[in-house]
Amino acid sequence: MKLLLIIITSLCVWRFPDRDIKEIYDADSYETIFYDVSEKDQAIIEEILGYPLDVDETQFKFFTVFNGSDTVGTVATHLGKGQYGAIEVVVAMFYDNDPNKIKIKEVRIQRDREKDRVNLRGDAFLGQFKGKGIDDPLTVPDDITPASEHSEKSSKAIAFAVRKLVVVYHYMVSK
Amino acid sequence: MSLFLIALRNFTRHKIRTGIAVVSIGVAVAVLFTMLSFNQGYENSLRNHIQKMGIHLMVIPIGCPYEAASLILKGGQIDNYLPYSIVNDVQQISGIQIAAPVLMHGIVKPDEGRTDIYMGVDENIVKLKNWWRIKGEFLREEHDVVLGYDVSLIELSNVGDQIYLPELDFTFNVVGVLEATGTEDDGFFYIPLSTSQQLFDKKDLLTSVQIRLDDPSLASTVTRTLEKIPQVEVITMSELLGTMLSLVGSMQTIVLSIVIIVLVIAGFGVLNTILMSVFERIKELAIMIATGAGRFHVFALVWIESMMLALIGGTMGLILAAVADRLLEGLLRRFMPLAPAGEIITFRIDIFLFCILLTLVIGLIAGIYPALIAARQKPVKVLRAV
Numbered sequence: 058m059k060l061l062l063i064i065i066t067s068l069c070v071w072r073f074p075d076r077d078i079k080e081i082y083d084a085d086s087y088e089t090i091f092y093d094v095s096e097k098d099q100a101i102i103e104e105i106l107g108y109p110l111d112v113d114e115t116q117f118k119f120f121t122v123f124n125g126s127d128t129v130g131t132v133a134t135h136l137g138k139g140q141y142g143a144i145e146v147v148v149a150m151f152y153d154n155d156p157n158k159i160k161i162k163e164v165r166i167q168r169d170r171e172k173d174r175v176n177l178r179g180d181a182f183l184g185q186f187k188g189k190g191i192d193d194p195l196t197v198p199d200d201i202t203p204a205s206e207h208s209e210k211s212s213k214a215i216a217f218a219v220r221k222l223v224v225v226y227h228y229m230v231s232k
Numbered sequence: 233m234s235l236f237l238i239a240l241r242n243f244t245r246h247k248i249r250t251g252i253a254v255v256s257i258g259v260a261v262a263v264l265f266t267m268l269s270f271n272q273g274y275e276n277s278l279r280n281h282i283q284k285m286g287i288h289l290m291v292i293p294i295g296c297p298y299e300a301a302s303l304i305l306k307g308g309q310i311d312n313y314l315p316y317s318i319v320n321d322v323q324q325i326s327g328i329q330i331a332a333p334v335l336m337h338g339i340v341k342p343d344e345g346r347t348d349i350y351m352g353v354d355e356n357i358v359k360l361k362n363w364w365r366i367k368g369e370f371l372r373e374e375h376d377v378v379l380g381y382d383v384s385l386i387e388l389s390n391v392g393d394q395i396y397l398p399e400l401d402f403t404f405n406v407v408g409v410l411e412a413t414g415t416e417d418d419g420f421f422y423i424p425l426s427t428s429q430q431l432f433d434k435k436d437l438l439t440s441v442q443i444r445l446d447d448p449s450l451a452s453t454v455t456r457t458l459e460k461i462p463q464v465e466v467i468t469m470s471e472l473l474g475t476m477l478s479l480v481g482s483m484q485t486i487v488l489s490i491v492i493i494v495l496v497i498a499g500f501g502v503l504n505t506i507l508m509s510v511f512e513r514i515k516e517l518a519i520m521i522a523t524g525a526g527r528f529h530v531f532a533l534v535w536i537e538s539m540m541l542a543l544i545g546g547t548m549g550l551i552l553a554a555v556a557d558r559l560l561e562g563l564l565r566r567f568m569p570l571a572p573a574g575e576i577i578t579f580r581i582d583i584f585l586f587c588i589l590l591t592l593v594i595g596l597i598a599g600i601y602p603a604l605i606a607a608r609q610k611p612v613k614v615l616r617a618v
Contacts, residue, residue, distance in 0.1 A: 072343065138388040141396035141403065168344055170387070170396045172403070 069136035069145055071120065072167045077132065081149045081163045084124040087132065092117045092229040105224050108217070117225050122149075130162055131226060135218035139211040142170030146218040148186075156231040161186045164219055171211050176204035182212065186219055191227045195220040235529070239537040242509060250541065253505040257498040257545030257591065262553040264491045265587045266560060266577065269553075271484055273578035286361045288451055289443040290467045291322060291458055313437035316429075318461060322441050325457050327450040332356035335425060336439045337432040339399050348383075351420045352428025360444050361417070367391060368408035371424045377404035378422040381412040395421075400431055495594065498545070502598040506538045510602045514614055522611035531607035538599025539592055546591030550584060 071077070078084040093116050094102065103109050120132040130151035137144050145168040152159040164186040166178050176182055182204035186195070194200050195216045203212035243250045293312030313335075322331045335352035351357075358370050368391035371378060377395055379387065384406075389395055395404045404423065412418060429435050445454060451468050458466045510517070517530055557577045564576060 072345075136388070141394050142387040142389055170398060172396050172398075174398060 069134045071132065071134045071147065072145070074120065074132075077147060077149070077165065078122050081132075082122050082124065082129045082151075084122045084129050087120045087122045090119045090121055092119065092225070094225070094229075098228065098232070102225055102228055105228070106221060108221075110221075117222075117229070119226055119229075133222040133226060134167070135222055137214045137218045139169055139171050139214050140208065141172060141211075144169045144171070144211060144214055144218075146215055146222075148219050148222045150223065150226060156227055157191065159191050159223060159227050159230075161189050161219065161223065163187060164215070166215070169211075171208060173205050173208035173211065177208055177211055177215065179204070183215075186216075189223075191223060195223075235533050235536050236540070238533060239540055242513075242537055243541065245512075246509070249505055249508065253498075253501045253541055254545040254548060256501045257495075257542055257594065258549035258552060260491065260494040260498040261546040261549030261587050261591055262556070264495065264590070265550055265553040265583060266557060267484065267488055267491055268583045268586070269557065269577045269579060270564070272580055272583065274576045276578065277576050286363065286444060287442045288445045288448050288469055289455060289458070290469075291318065291441040291443065291461075292439070292465050292467060294463050294465050312463070313434060313439060314441065314464065316436040316438055318438070318464065319441060321461055322443065322458065325454060327446050327454045328443055329446045330356055330360045330444045332360045332442045333425060333438045334440045334442060335428045335432070335434055335437065337428060337434070339397075349420050350428055350432070351422050352425040352432075353422055354425045357422070357442075360442055364413065364417070365411040366408040367411060368406070370408055371422065372407070373405070374424060374427050375403060375405050376407045376424060378408035378410065379406055380420045380422070381410050381418040383419060383421055384409045397431075402431060495590075499542075499594045499598045502538055502541050502545075502595060503601060505541060506534060506599055506602040507605070509537070510534055510606045514606075514609060517606050518609045518611040518614035521609060522615070527607040530609075531603045534603035534606045535596070535599040538602065539595035542591045542595025542598065543588070546588060546594075549591075550587055554579065 074087060078087055094110070094114065099110055099115075118133070121128055122130045122132060130149055132147060132149050135146045135148070137146065144166060147165040147167050149162040149164070150159055151162050164183045166174075166183070169177065171177050182202070185201050189195060189200075197203050197209065197213045197216045201212065201216045203209045291314065293314050295312050316333065319331055319333045322328060333354060333356070337350045337352070338347045339350070340347045353371070355370065358364060358366075366378060368378070379389060379395075384390060387395060389406050389409075391406055391409055393406045395406055396402070397404065404421075410417060410422075423431075429437060443454075445451060455466045455468060458464065520530060521527065557579070561575070561577045
């Protein structure tokens with residue numbers, strides 16, 4: 058049961074790719090890239106994150122976004138557990154040549170059951186992620202203020218999902 | 233040299249032609265075998281599935297049950313509901329062991345491409361589905377929810393968690409999770425009947441009463457009694473099985489007709505191959521007759537060739553079907569929304585033997601004309617023409 062639960066967590070689909078790339082990047086196409094995580098990669102990523110990856114996270118899926126033939130960014134999705142059910146997070150990133158300069162362009166919630174969904178989906182909370190990069194720990198409440206006092210658990214789940222995707226992507230493109 | 237060896241040697245004279253005939257009959261037999269295996273497997277699987285539901289009869293409001301189910305799945309409002317008072321009427325009928333009232337409601341999630349189905353139930357549902365295994369406990373309080381196995385995976389939720397219903401601003405406490413049943417039960421949220429009636433504004437209303445009988449053979453007697461209650465319709469599980477099988481049956485009839493046409497065409501292919509072979513060997517056959525071979529032997533030789541050709545093709549087709557059926561089953565499940573759990577294509581020896589027999593019959597029929605042509609040759613006439 059636990060294993061299946063974990064397996065499902067990795068099966069996060071990107072629900073509205075065309076809408077998202079148009080709204081976030083004004084782009085028109087994307088390409089799926091798979092990164093396999095070896096045991097060595099896993100150990101390094103977990104050390105950076107300070108948290109273990111899920112059992113099945115041996116491969117990550119990223120979507121490179123194009124405007125014409127120009128690469129304008131990368132999107133990744135994550136399914137995690139919130140306070141009242143699952144939360145699906147979409148993270149849009151970009152960088153200019155140097156992977157160390159990865160920045161978050163936008164974070165969106167594509168599925169949730171949270172009571173405080175208005176605040177969690179609002180710009181006051183999600184906007185805090187914009188412009189953050191690999192050097193930002195994205196911890197709640199130090200680096201990111203929770204969406205409200207009632208949604209600290211969900212805010213942490215979202216922040217952790219974003220941090221994980223940024224760390225994995227940075228590690229994979231710069232190794 | 234035996235007639236079988238001579239027949240076998242003749243195949244190698246025109247490998248491509250023989251190969252095409254073998255492939256055509258092989259493909260036709262493979263499709264036939266798969267169709268028959270599917271027919272049998274699907275019926276068995278569906279029967280098991282319906283038996284596993286633990287329900288013998290279902291009382292529903294008058295109207296089309298399939299339309300109602302479809303409306304609920306799309307989050308629509310159905311026109312008719314049963315009054316809750318009907319449960320007492322039903323329970324008083326002799327022969328009914330358990331009557332479980334159900335209020336089903338769907339909440340469409342267009343952004344997620346799915347519908348959350350809430351089943352308002354009481355403790356009778358656990359008696360009815362006594363094979364359920366629940367991790368945690370069953371519903372006791374107003375805010376309790378038991379999650380179907382699939383739901384618990386989709387929501388990443390387990391016993392002790394909370395599930396919020398944003399559409400109705402209601403929080404449930406997850407008190408139990410169903411162990412995987414392999415049925416549609418895995419995809420529902422089970423909530424107390426009274427909570428569902430209140431939440432979905434259906435006070436004292438039900439969508440169905442699910443019934444288990446003391447003895448399934450009482451189904452028709454109990455159905456007649458139940459149908460005396462005004463504004464209700466009774467569905468027996470055998471009716472449900474029959475309807476689902478007839479839906480699939482119409483599709484199978486079309487496919488089976490096409491398979492028969494393909495088999496006839498393959499039979500003509502065998503006939504054509506053997507006939508060509510006879511015409512090419514006309515001098516050889518005439519010499520056989522002239523040197524003492526009986527016309528029956530020549531007839532038998534050509535006939536054996538025809539049967540062997542069909543049999544080789546048929547056997548290859550059956551091997552192909554046996555290998556490809558597992559792949560095909562996965563493919564079928566993608567396109568068949570009503571596919572029940574369990575093997576829907578089952579390998580059965582009687583179907584296997586039937587296909588072999590049919591292949592032999594095709595070979596026999598296709599070989600008659602070429603064999604007659606071969607046996608009727610007049611050696612003097614043939615040899616004079618050379």
